Structure formats: C-alpha cells, structure tokens
Amino acid sequence: MDYSTNDSKSTSKKKVVAVVGGGLVGNLNACYFAKRGFQVEVFESREDILQAKIVKGRSINLVLSHRGRQTLKHVGMEDTIISKGIPMHSRMIHALNGTQSPIPYGKKGQYILSIDRANLNKELLSAAETYPNINLNFANKLLDWSTETGAMTFVRAEGAKEEIQADLIVGCDGAFSAIRKQFLRQSRFNYSQTYTPHGYLEFTMPPINGEFAMKPNNLHIWPRNTFMMIALPNLDKTFNCTLFMPFEEFEKVTTGDKVIEFFQKYFPDAIPLIGALLRGIFFRLPAQAMVSVKCSSYHFGDKCVLMGDAAHAMVPFYGQGMNAGFEDCLVFNEIMDQLKDFSAVLPEYTRVRVPDDLAMYNYVEVTYFILLTNSDVNSKWFLF
Numbered sequence: 418m419d420y421s422t423n424d425s426k427s428t429s430k431k432k433v434v435a436v437v438g439g440g441l442v443g444n445l446n447a448c449y450f451a452k453r454g455f456q457v458e459v460f461e462s463r464e465d466i467l468q469a470k471i472v473k474g475r476s477i478n479l480v481l482s483h484r485g486r487q488t489l490k491h492v493g494m495e496d497t498i499i500s501k502g503i504p505m506h507s508r509m510i511h512a513l514n515g516t517q518s519p520i521p522y523g524k525k526g527q528y529i530l531s532i533d534r535a536n537l538n539k540e541l542l543s544a545a546e547t548y549p550n551i552n553l554n555f556a557n558k559l560l561d562w563s564t565e566t567g568a569m570t571f572v573r574a575e576g577a578k579e580e581i582q583a584d585l586i587v588g589c590d591g592a593f594s595a596i597r598k599q600f601l602r603q604s605r606f607n608y609s610q611t612y613t614p615h616g617y618l619e620f621t622m623p624p625i626n627g628e629f630a631m632k633p634n635n636l637h638i639w640p641r642n643t644f645m646m647i648a649l650p651n652l653d654k655t656f657n658c659t660l661f662m663p664f665e666e667f668e669k670v671t672t673g674d675k676v677i678e679f680f681q682k683y684f685p686d687a688i689p690l691i692g693a694l695l696r697g698i699f700f701r702l703p704a705q706a707m708v709s710v711k712c713s714s715y716h717f718g719d720k721c722v723l724m725g726d727a728a729h730a731m732v733p734f735y736g737q738g739m740n741a742g743f744e745d746c747l748v749f750n751e752i753m754d755q756l757k758d759f760s761a762v763l764p765e766y767t768r769v770r771v772p773d774d775l776a777m778y779n780y781v782e783v784t785y786f787i788l789l790t791n792s793d794v795n796s797k798w799f800l801f
C-alpha cells in the first residue's frame with residue numbers, strides 16, 4: 418500500500434508518517450505528529466495491549482522526571498499521568514547498618530514520579546486513539562525496509578506480508594530496532610552495542626498491615642559498591658524493588674538459604690520488609706541483561722529518523738531511557754516549527770540530538786556516584 422503523497426518533501430499537513438513501534442515513545446510520537454496534522458500510521462508488532470489479557474513487558478514502574486513531564490504537557494497528558502503517579506521528593510539512602518538518609522531532589526517541593534509502566538502505555542495508546550488522523554496497526558512486524566525506495570515490508574500475525582510506503586519513517590522500535598539495521602550498511606554510520614556485566618532482578622516488597630513497608634514518597638536506594646538495590650512505590654502500597662548486580666554474583670545465589678545469607682550480608686534492613694517472599698525472589702525469573710546502544714547519525718536522508726531506544730538505549734539505572742526518548746519527540750517537534758522540509762529537519766535533529774546524548778552518556782558514566790548526591794530534579798541529566 419502506498420500511503421506516501423509523492424510530492425515535495427515538505428512537512429505540510431497531508432503527509433503520511435509511519436511510526437514503526439508502538440511502545441512508549443512511538444505512541445507519544447504519534448500524538449505529536451497527529452497534532453501537527455499529519456496522517457499517522459503506527460505499526461506495532463504486538464497485539465493491542467488495551468485488548469490483551471496478559472501484557473508482557475519490562476519493569477513494573479518507571480521514574481518520570483521533569484524533562485519527561487514537559488513532553489507529556491505538550492500533548493495535554495501531564496495531569497492525567499501525574500494523577501496516577503507517586504511523587505518522590507528524595508532519594509532515601511540505606512546504609513549497611515540500616516540508617517536511612519534522605520537526599521532531596523533539588524529544592525523544597527520538587528519531586529520525580531513513580532509511574533506504573535503498563536498504565537502509562539495504556540494512557541498513551543488511549544490518547545493516540547482519540548486522534549482521527551492516527552491509525553493503529555497492531556500485530557504488524559517490520560521485517561525490512563528499502564533505503565532506495567523507502568518501502569517497508571511488514572508481516573502480520575497470520576503470516577501475510579505487506580509492503581507499505583510513507584513520506585517519513587520514524588523508527589521507534591526499541592533497542593533492537595529493525596529500522597536501524599539498514600543504517601548499519603551506510604558509510605560513516607557509527608554504532609555500538611554494549612552489554613553491562615550487570616543484570617537486574619525485580620521483586621515485590623508487600624504492604625505491612627495494609628500500609629507501605631517504607632516511607633512512600635522516596636526513591637529508596639541501597640548503594641553497595643559494584644551493585645545496588647532500588648525500590649519505587651506503587652499505588653497498591655507495594656514497592657517494586659530492583660537489584661542491579663554483576664551476573665557472576667547472581668550465579669552464586671543458588672538456594673533460598675543463600676538468598677537469606679546474601680541479604681543478611683548486604684541488605685539486612687530489607688529482610689523483614691520483604692518477608693516470606695524473600696527466599697524465592699532469585700528463582701521466579703532469571704536476572705535480565707542490560708544493553709546500551711549508541712549510534713550516529715539518527716537520520717537517513719529525508720526518509721527516516723530514529724527516536725527513543727532505537728537511537729540511544731541506555732542502562733536502566735540511569736532512570737533516563739524513556740525520559741530521553743520522550744524528549745526526542747519534543748525536540749523534533751520544535752525543529753519542525755522552525756524548518757519546513759524533512760530534508761532540513763532530519764539533519765538538524767541529528768545535529769542537535771547526537772551530541773546531547775553522547776554528552777549525557779559520558780557524563781553519567783564518569784560521575785554517576787558523585788551525581789547521586791548532587792543532581793536535582795530539574796537538571797537535564799537527573800539520575801536516580
């Protein structure tokens with residue numbers, strides 16, 4: 418099917434934008450393009466999560482920072498999302514001896530939010546559904562696309578293949594982006610993918626007597642040299658805990674008794690809070706790998722642009738992947754305010770965005786633990 422208008426490459430309103438990947442960034446992006454008057458076709462490999470009984474996904478909750486909120490504001494979603502989030506005013510640092518010390522996120526009254534990932538996904542999808550000029554195509558997986566013609570090949574759930582054309586392709590298909598594969602063949606395209614030696618494991622800290630087991634308006638952190646545990650509050654009064662640790666350490670903890678021993682050594686204050694669930698936490702699911710992706714440039718001619726994890730996947734303990742991906746949408750939109758043609762907008766987006774991202778990586782990699790005590794909620798590179 419040829420959705421493209423085949424006239425000039427201007428960003429005029431009748432153009433068709435294909436957003437490949439209907440995750441957090443893809444759905445928000447669809448709203449941004451629709452708001453500008455484009456016809457938007459979203460292609461998502463999964464089924465419709467608003468209809469699905471079981472939704473698979475990564476973390477249970479996410480940190481929404483100031484920069485992420487600004488992007489939601491632009492499409493009128495900030496208040497809805499904030500009303501379902503839990504404000505966290507400080508990091509609460511847990512020392513080995515159980516002492517807790519708060520480190521505020523900036524000035525009094527400033528906070529970041531703990532947001533339920535599944536709900537955020539659903540809200541973004543519901544928002545996209547309200548635009549008459551957004552068409553959501555579920556169970557459509559991109560197999561390949563041609564850099565010469567721009568034609569994309571999708572396969573549907575039942576196995577049928579279809580070729581689609583659009584005026585602009587926006588790759589929001591995550592860290593293992595199929596759109597990005599074609600970039601790899603281009604001269605002067607830089608790309609790196611790195612797995613950290615750390616994995617992550619999520620588990621729940623249940624309520625105690627119907628109340629939060631710890632102070633809810635904090636992001637709890639147990640820093641322990643080469644690894645750390647964090648806990649974010651949920652609306653149902655549980656905390657979602659994530660342990661980031663080298664895989665070789667995970668591999669040493671092979672029985673329920675070893676879990677208890679491990680917690681006695683590193684997180685003794687968390688033992689009564691997690692309670693009876695503790696013995697089983699290492700064995701429900703294996704620790705998950707963490708990948709970071711850096712690439713440049715983010716665009717191909719006037720045909721295609723990468724956003725979100727497809728452009729810059731980062732390890733979760735920065736608490737920034739989604740926030741940075743949301744900001745991509747805002748920055749691209751601002752550039753479209755100034756420049757008329759995709760042939761000018763796309764290189765400008767790369768020019769503005771690539772150094773920003775790379776600077777962030779370098780900055781956080783070098784100074785993570787210094788920043789832990791210094792970054793504030795409004796700083797561009799806020800960290801946990």
Ligand code: FAD
Binds near residue numbers: 738
């Ligand atoms: P994704 O969420 O990966 O979405 C990509 C979409 O594309 C998916 O829906 C997928 O089904 C679809 N897709 C993939 N391939 C194809 C294809 N070939 N054809 C069609 N569709 C396709 N970030 C934060 O800002 N704050 C946090 O606190 C935070 N915590 C995190 C905790 C964990 C444990 C992890 C793993 C990550 C965390 N992140 C956090 C990072 C955040 O999850 C990602 O940055 C964010 O999900 C990126 O969104 P995205 O839409 O770019 O990609």
